[in-house]
Amino acid sequence: MSYTLYYSPGAASMAVHWMLIELGVPFDAVRVNIEAGAQRAPDYRRLNPAGRVPTLLVDGVPCTESTALLMLLAERHPEAALAPPPGTLQRASWLEQMIYLANTLLPAMRDWFYADKDGDPAGADAVRALARRRIEGAWQHLDARLADGRAWLVGERLSTADLLAVMLMRWSRNMARPATTWPNLAGYIERLRALPSFVELNRREGLTDWLNEAP
Ligand SMILES: N[C@@H](CCC(=O)N[C@@H](CS)C(=O)NCC(=O)O)C(=O)O
Numbered sequence: 420m421s422y423t424l425y426y427s428p429g430a431a432s433m434a435v436h437w438m439l440i441e442l443g444v445p446f447d448a449v450r451v452n453i454e455a456g457a458q459r460a461p462d463y464r465r466l467n468p469a470g471r472v473p474t475l476l477v478d479g480v481p482c483t484e485s486t487a488l489l490m491l492l493a494e495r496h497p498e499a500a501l502a503p504p505p506g507t508l509q510r511a512s513w514l515e516q517m518i519y520l521a522n523t524l525l526p527a528m529r530d531w532f533y534a535d536k537d538g539d540p541a542g543a544d545a546v547r548a549l550a551r552r553r554i555e556g557a558w559q560h561l562d563a564r565l566a567d568g569r570a571w572l573v574g575e576r577l578s579t580a581d582l583l584a585v586m587l588m589r590w591s592r593n594m595a596r597p598a599t600t601w602p603n604l605a606g607y608i609e610r611l612r613a614l615p616s617f618v619e620l621n622r623r624e625g626l627t628d629w630l631n632e633a634p
Contacts, residue, residue, distance in 0.1 A: 420444065420477075420478060420495065421445075421446075421476070421477075421478055421479070422439060422444065422445075422446035422447070422475060422476065422477060423446065423447040423448075423449060423475070423476040424436055424439060424446055424447070424448050424449070424473060424474075424475050424476075425449050425451050425463070425466065425467070425472055425473060425474040425475070425476075426448055426449070426450060426451065426472055426473055426624070427450065427451050427452070427453045427458075427472045428450070428624035428625055428626055429589070429590075429624060429626055430453065430472050430473070431471070431472060431473060431485045431525075431586070432472045432473030432485065433586045433589075433620065433624065434485055434489060434579075434582040434583045434585075434586040435473050435475060435485055435488045435489060435492070436448065436473075436620055436623070436624065437582050437586070437616060437617060437620045438488075438489055438492050438493075438501065438579065438582055439492070440616045440619050440620055440623070441499070441501070441577075441582070441614075441616040442492065442496050442499050442501075444496065448623070451463060451472050453472060458470045458471060458472060466481040467481060467483050469483070471483070473485055473488060475488050477491070477495075485521075485525075485583070485586075486517055486520065486521035486525070486583060489501075489517070489579040489582060489583060490502070490517065490579065492579075493578075493579050500576065501577065501578050501579050501582075502578055502579055503573065503574055503578070509573060509574045512573050512574070513573045513574075513578055513579075513580055516572050516573055516578075516580035516584075517579065517580055517583065519557075519560075520580065520583045520584055520587060521583070523553065523557055524553075524554065524557040524587050525587065527549075527550045527553035527554045527557070528550070528554065528587060528590055530546050530547070530549070530550035530553075531547055531550040531551065531554060531594075532590070534546040534547045534550070551594070551595070554591065554594070555596055558588075558591070558596070558598050558601045558604060559601070561584065561598075561601075561604060562601040562602065562603045562604050563603075565603035565604065565606075565607050566603050570607075570610065572584055577614075581611055585608065585611045585612065585617070588604065588608055589629050592628070592629050612629070612630060618630065
């Protein structure tokens with residue numbers, strides 16, 4: 420199996436990068452300078468027509484969409500048990516969390532960060548206001564899920580849902596109410612970002628601003 424990840428530090432590629440590190444499989448990582456617009460270069464667009472990160476070459480074939488990539492990697496590496504077995508009730512819970520994060524939180528995050536670029540800048544404030552409500556609603560929802568003291572979003576162990584959730588929680592760090600201000604999310608985030616694979620991920624991506632501070 421060969422993997423090449425096209426990534427940008429801290430971007431939607433981060434959860435996939437984290438998973439590759441957590442799996443301990445060999446892979447190449449190619450940085451795409453999205454601040455300089457490298458995601459719109461014709462060579463990159465041939466791999467990812469939307470001009471976004473991540474792209475993962477899987478045995479040479481370009482695959483996209485961070486959530487889909489996490490699910491694919493879980494299937495290709497079942498021994499890592501980063502997803503519950505198909506057909507089980509825990510699988511149902513995992514599917515629910517993955518789809519919720521991808522379908523509710525991720526698009527709201529895109530609206531929050533890209534309101535001016537994706538839409539009419541004149542309407543961007545209204546888009547951001549709605550995005551913020553949806554993002555904070557998601558923190559509320561996830562906080563309630565963790566209120567029973569569970570350590571992980573699904574079952575009794577780390578899963579791809581945690582990798583995706585923590586990446587999205589990190590994106591809220593400069594918002595008015597970051598995820599870390601919800602009581603149950605605070606402890607969850609503290610535990611997850613202490614994982615050696617998360618520390619290594621940040622080292623490889625050159626990120627230092629959401630690691631050791633108190634949540
Ligand atoms: N739904 C996509 C979203 C990807 C996405 O929006 N990536 C952003 C970085 S977080 C990007 O590539 N931005 C550059 C651009 O849109 O020009 C996924 O989950 O992979």
